[in-house]
Amino acid sequence: MDSVQKQDLRRPRIHEAGRLSTYQPPTLATLQRLLWVRRSAAMSHVNEVWPNLFLGDAYTARDKNQLMQLRITHIVNAAAGKFQVDTGAKFYRGMPLEYYGIEADDNPFFDLSVYFLPVARYIRTALNAPQGRVLVHCAMGVSRSATLVLAFLMICENLTLVEAIQKVQAHRDICPNSGFLRQLQVLDNRLGRETGRL
Secondary structure, three states, X not given: OOOOOOOOOOOOOOOHHHOOOOOOOXXXXXXXXXXXXXXXXXXXXXXXXXXXXXXXXXXXXXXXXXXXXXXXXXXXEOEOOOOOOOOHHHHOOOOOOEEEEXXXXXXXXXXXXXXXXXXXXXXXXXXXXXXXXXXXXXXOOOOHHHHHHHHHHHHHOOOOHHHHHHHHHOOOOOOOOHHHHHHHHHHXXXXXXXXXOO
């Protein structure tokens, strides 16, 4: 697998000196508490969780009018497939957007980590495009798609797992399953070693 430290994916950190040099990777219990303690006031179908990056559900993905109103240019479907959120490129034919589908199960034993780097690259490229606006969704917009957004923030924006969760939760309630949280922990530890914060 390619190194997640690719310079073409990262943005420089402006406030690097403010970070503590002794980062302690969070335990699974700590992450689960973090996800339940800070809950947003209201749940909606879609939320902008990072500039021009939206996290949403199947309802949003199927609402072509709302996609046009949000000026979405790229869609990542983390629940692609016939028996899940079966949209696909054909569903969006005639619309000015690009589609990326992943047939992921919201199951703690599903290995979503194999998609972390490809999806992060896709989102980074999309956000770098003129007027690029990305919707990442699954069925509910809280587990599979949220996990991919967290991985993007960690890989491309150099956030720790805790920082990424806090950024997203400021705008949307999320709840990745325990298996996905463990996969994000592995990513957090690997990035921590590569960047020297561990």
